Amino acid sequence: MSPSLQLRANWHSPRVLHTLSLLLFLGLWQGLASYLNSMALPPPVAVAEVLWREIVSGQLPHHLSITLLRLLASFSIAMLFGCAIGIVLGRNRQLDYFFDNWLVILLNIPALVTIILCYIWFGLVESAAILAVVINKLPNVVVTIREGARTLDQDLLEMARSYHFGRRKTFLHVVWPQLHPFVMSATRTGLALIWKIILVVELLGRSDGMGYQLHLFFQLFDVAGILAYTIAFVAVIQLIEVLLLKPLDERSQRWRR
Amino acid sequence: MTEVRIDIQDKTFPAAGDARPHQAIAGLDFILHSNEFVCLVGPSGCGKTTLLNIIAGLDRDFRGKITPDEQGGAPRIGYVFQNPRLLPWRTVRENIALALPEGIPDSTIDSLLAAMNLSDMQHVYPERLSLGMSRRVAIIRAFAVDPDILLLDEPFVSLDPPTARQVRSLLLRLWEQRPHSILFVTHDLREAITLADRLIFLNAPPMHVLSEIPVDIPRADRDDEAAVEAFRQQLIANHPKIKTLL
Known part of the structure; x- marks a missing residue:
């Protein structure tokens, strides 16, 4: 009686569930690969071997770090301008009405179109690549932050005004903490969106980075290589979430009951 | 600061959506003397908060004049809003410190916290405070800026009677230690x-001064509820107009 109870209790622990679901995933993969026995789906062990080989040879760290640098650059630019524009539009109704159409247009241009146009207009250069990613990401940030800026607490803003906080203090202590959840949400969706776009940008017009490597593997029909790079990339993004975003979230939420 | 004259000829809210323009204040004129405690008494929703917002400089869209104005050295305002309006993401102490103007030492906060029995709570976030505590913090913040005029907008509403009494006596003690003019809005006669040296009764709409009545009970006797009640009965008997407000 008691061991089965204990087992059931363990079943509910999130760590156990996470591990089990991961094992199940690997199991299914292995089963499917054995059943198909085809070049199109190598088993997990083969992918792990490729992953290790690529890490040791320095190829994977090289391309991964280049892609991450591009991600960092375009992400920072998009967040900086997106926050600024979002706050202005959220606080000024006339400007908001005026530019709303622009946002809708930008939001609906397919990523591929911006990328191709940027390369045609500015050439196959680094800045064109970064710009293409920024243009894709910017409207999403603006829309999210605008939502936050619209719902700023009027009572607290009045309080800040009556106590002569001034612009800097008001922004740091009254406005920013209220925008923080929106910034975090823009960051999360932003990372997920940007890294998908960035691979296409690299595939189309760069001679290094993950996108370029994946293109190469595609031409060689090297599925193990594709999967190995994908796993490395997903792991890095997950690390950013766990080591950077989660602690940031927790730190800024500590005032909540 | 000698005295402040509040003279508001007209405050009208413009039409918004389906609502027609609404005149909130008309021909309201009174003087607040130096270090005087004045209670503004009037029915709920008669525009008292609008009046305080104008005096605090939050609302400049009105016809009239608050003297001295900015050229003449505008009075420094400490404003205790109807709800405490503390920044939930800053601690009690940070909330007070943020409002401090330059030139006022940090030690002011310590003595005010001690006076309001909140020293233990200074590093706590506001969400962990009871309403009575939050109100006290808001009062400390207003005192800390060393105001010429302290505005209090029904600061004890929705406190249970013992807590209200306690915060009220703490407020009076602080005021006696650091005298300045107080405008205290309430609908509780x-x-x-x-509390007051003088009562100003307001009527609406639009809001104007109905009558001004000094309270001549010595401060020492005001804990005696019978004395307060007797004054109240007499007031209503002598000024039948006031009765309609209450």
Whole structure:
């Protein structure tokens, strides 16, 4: 009686569930690969071997770090301008009405179109690549932050005004903490969106980075290589979430009951 | 600061959506003397908060004049809003420190916290405070800026009677230590008589001064509820107009 109870209790622990679901995933993969026995789906062990080989040879760290640098650059630019524009539009109704159409247009241009146009207009250069990613990401940030800026607490803003906080203090202590959840949400969706776009940008017009490597593997029909790079990339993004975003979230939420 | 004259000829809210323009204040004129405790008494929703916002400089869209104005050295305002309006993401102490103007030492906060029995709570976030505590923090913040005029907008509403009494006496103690003019808005006549040097009755709409009545009970006797009640009865008997407000 008691061991089965204990087992059931363990079943509910999130760590156990996470591990089990991961094992199940690997199991299914292995089963499917054995059943198909085809070049199109190598088993997990083969992918792990490729992953290790690529890490040791320095190829994977090289391309991964280049892609991450591009991600960092375009992400920072998009967040900086997106926050600024979002706050202005959220606080000024006339400007908001005026530019709303622009946002809708930008939001609906397919990523591929911006990328191709940027390369045609500015050439196959680094800045064109970064710009293409920024243009894709910017409207999403603006829309999210605008939502936050619209719902700023009027009572607290009045309080800040009556106590002569001034612009800097008001922004740091009254406005920013209220925008923080929106910034975090823009960051999360932003990372997920940007890294998908960035691979296409690299595939189309760069001679290094993950996108370029994946293109190469595609031409060689090297599925193990594709999967190995994908796993490395997903792991890095997950690390950013766990080591950077989660602690940031927790730190800024500590005032909540 | 000698005295402040509040003279508001007209405050009208423009039409918004389906609502027609609404005149909130018309021909309201009174003087607040130096270090005087004045209670503004009037029915709920008669525009008292609008009046305080104008005096605090939050609302400049009105016809009239608050003297001295900015050229003449505008009075420094400490404003205790109807709800405490503390920044939930800053601690009690940070909330007070943020409002401090330059030139006022940090030690002011310590003595005010001690006076309001909140020293233990200074590093706590506001969400962990009871309403009575939050109100006290808001009062400390207003005192800390060393105001010429302290505005209090029904600061004890929705406190249970013992807590309200406690915060009220703490407020009076602080005021006696650091005298300055106080405008205290309430619709509770007993509370007003307990606190004020002078009562100003407001009527609406639009809001204007109905009558001004000094409270001549010595401060020492105001804890005596019978004295306050007697004053109240007499007041209503002598000024039948006031009765309609209450």
